[in-house]
Amino acid sequence: MWLPARYRYRSATADEESIATDHKALMGKPSARGDILAKKIRMISKDKNHLYFMRLAVLEAKKAGQIGEVPVGAVLVSGNGEILSVNHNKTITLADPTAHAEVLALRSAALKINNYRLLNTTLYATVEPCIMCMGAILHARVSKLVFGANDPKWGAAGSLCNYAEDDRLNHRVEVIKGIYAEECRALMRNFFRARRRNTF
Numbered sequence: 001m002w003l004p005a006r007y008r009y010r011s012a013t014a015d016e017e018s019i020a021t022d023h024k025a026l027m028g029k030p031s032a033r034g035d036i037l038a039k040k041i042r043m044i045s046k047d048k049n050h051l052y053f054m055r056l057a058v059l060e061a062k063k064a065g066q067i068g069e070v071p072v073g074a075v076l077v078s079g080n081g082e083i084l085s086v087n088h089n090k091t092i093t094l095a096d097p098t099a100h101a102e103v104l105a106l107r108s109a110a111l112k113i114n115n116y117r118l119l120n121t122t123l124y125a126t127v128e129p130c131i132m133c134m135g136a137i138l139h140a141r142v143s144k145l146v147f148g149a150n151d152p153k154w155g156a157a158g159s160l161c162n163y164a165e166d167d168r169l170n171h172r173v174e175v176i177k178g179i180y181a182e183e184c185r186a187l188m189r190n191f192f193r194a195r196r197r198n199t200f
Helices: 016-029 032-043 046-066 099-111 131-139 181-199
Strands: 073-075 085-090 122-127 144-149 172-178
Touching: 046 073, 046 085, 046 099, 046 122, 046 144, 046 181, 073 099, 085 099, 099 122, 099 131, 122 181, 144 181
Parallel strands: 122 144, 144 172
Antiparallel strands: 073 085, 073 122
């Protein structure tokens, strides 16, 4: 899906703190404010929905970087716009090589709805999912993947390979890429640059 450049390469906004506050209200117990916010989100256009949920994924990625994890964040959203889960990379924290943001988001959502099939959902990720994560996305039957930055070394949604449209598999995933791409790339670039400085 093509998106206007102003959406694909939009950088951080001044209302990031406001978005985080709105997110807490939506993820918390039902409340008048939460109901109003949920209704507001349903009313805005699909493109702006993508921007909103990708902004939450970016916030998660920043949390990962702050604790020394590779800065990748993920958000899983149901077909009616409900946030099912948010997470970030925790491979070091959990001593688990499979604890990528996308996998953790899928696990949390599956437990929440008590179903390993996550039908009619959209997964937002700051970086193109790797082979492992794309495999999990396919097994969960996620309908749509929205991500920020391409990953030429590990990306399995069009860069290194394309599991989203592989005719040998029995599920297809619609892919939208490039939202907040520059910011997502910068998070990764700055993280690894700092790690190299600290190593040598």
